[in-house]
Structures are given as structure tokens and as C-alpha cells.
Amino acid sequence: MTLRDALHTRRSTPAKQLEAPGPDAATLDDMLRIASRVPDHGKLAPWRFVVIDAQAGARLGETVEAAFVADRPDASEEERAVERGRFTRAPVTVAVVSCAAPHPKIPEWEQVLSAGAACLNLLLAAEAHGFGASWITEWVAYDRRILDALGLSPHEKVAGYVHVGTPRMRMSDRPRPELAAIVTRL
Structure with missing residues (x-):
């Protein structure tokens, strides 16, 4: 498949549809190298990666569940289980962390966009290595208790949690916007 064909057919795989095997350490390192090859004005590397394997995901799940229950003491066991399993839905999850900071020449917005580009490159790298992936944020991307635990x-x-694993099934495409609705030509 050519790069053009791959980009035309790229599709996220929902995290709940990802299973083992996930990438081994060498493959994941290659994926992270690819993820880091993004536009980066000033060569600041305004992002970093936190790799969450299954064991770390289970430990982090306890923190997530505790934070969720602290805010929702009436949560059902089913809701608690969903929260506890948030980082074990896929064999590996990578937190892409935006480290954007004030800079005399490079606007923070450009640095944030670079972190988003790293998320997309990680999705593409996963697919190039034969895996499925999903870029998700959810409440755990904004809760200080979880960010501290990370x-x-x-x-x-x-910037996003990228869940990576083997897709249980091939996902069908979803409707995409028509160019006429999203393109303005001057």
C-alpha cells in the first residue's frame, strides 16, 4: 500500500476494540521515533511521551477509580469498573504530553499544535506497524489528580492518550466531510 492509499483509508480503531498483542519494546520505540518527527518550530520538542503498559495501566486504574468515586460516591460497580479499566482497554497506551511554555520567538499555540501532530504521527506509526490505534482524551486528560499520577x-x-493494540475487527469507514463544506478558495 502506498502512503497516499494509507492516508486515504486511515481509520481509528476504538480502544475497546484493541487487544493483545501490542507492540513490543523495539517496535514501540520505532513508533515513538516516528511520532516525534513532526513540525517543531525552534526545535523545542514541546511534547513528551509517557508509556503506560498493562501493569502500569492497572495501577493507574486504581487512581482513576478513586478520583471518580471521590467525585461520584454513588457510582455503581459497573461505572467503577469502567473507570478502573480506562488504561487497560488496549495493550499499551501512550500519553502524549504537551510541554508548551512561553518562548520569546515561538508562540505557545504552535507548540501545542506540534503535540497534536505527534499524536497523529503516533496513530500513523501504529498503523504502519500493523496495529490499530485510537487518540482519546476523556476526563482523565484534564483531571489534576490523574495528571499528577502520570x-x-x-x-x-x-494532548491525548493513544491506545495501541491489535484490532479485533476491521473498522468500516465513517462519513467524512465533503470538501465543499470545509474548503474556502480565495
């Missing part, structure tokens, strides 16, 4: 500094943000 080791984020106060100025860092999660």
Missing part, C-alpha cells in the same frame, strides 16, 4: 508538571497537559 508525573506531569503543573504547566504540562495531556
Whole structure:
């Protein structure tokens, strides 16, 4: 398949549809190298990666569940289980962390966009290696208790959690916007 064909057919796989096997360490490192090859004005690398394997995902799940229950003490066991399993839905999850900060020449917005580009490159790298992937945020990307558990500094943000694994099934395409609705030509 050519790169053009792959880009034309790229489709996220929902995290709940991802199963083992996931990428081994060498493959994941290659995927992260690809993810880091994004536009980066000033060569600041305004992002970093936190790899969450199954064991770390289970530990982090306990923190997620505790935070969820602290906010919703009436949560059902089913809701608690969903929260506890948030980082074990796929064999590996990568938190793409935006480290955007004030800079005399490079606007923070450009740095944030670079982190988003790293998320997309990681999706493409997963697909290029034969895996499925999904870029998700959800409430756990914004809750300070979870960000602290991930080791984020106060100025860092999660640009996305990229869940990676083997798709249970091939996903059908979803409707895409018509160019006439999203393109303005001057």
C-alpha cells in the first residue's frame, strides 16, 4: 500500500476494540521515533511521551477509580469498573504530553499544535506497524489528580492518550466531510 492509499483509508480503531498483542519494546520505540518527527518550530520538542503498559495501566486504574468515586460516591460497580479499566482497554497506551511554555520567538499555540501532530504521527506509526490505534482524551486528560499520577508538571497537559493494540475487527469507514463544506478558495 502506498502512503497516499494509507492516508486515504486511515481509520481509528476504538480502544475497546484493541487487544493483545501490542507492540513490543523495539517496535514501540520505532513508533515513538516516528511520532516525534513532526513540525517543531525552534526545535523545542514541546511534547513528551509517557508509556503506560498493562501493569502500569492497572495501577493507574486504581487512581482513576478513586478520583471518580471521590467525585461520584454513588457510582455503581459497573461505572467503577469502567473507570478502573480506562488504561487497560488496549495493550499499551501512550500519553502524549504537551510541554508548551512561553518562548520569546515561538508562540505557545504552535507548540501545542506540534503535540497534536505527534499524536497523529503516533496513530500513523501504529498503523504502519500493523496495529490499530485510537487518540482519546476523556476526563482523565484534564483531571489534576490523574495528571499528577502520570508525573506531569503543573504547566504540562495531556494532548491525548493513544491506545495501541491489535484490532479485533476491521473498522468500516465513517462519513467524512465533503470538501465543499470545509474548503474556502480565495
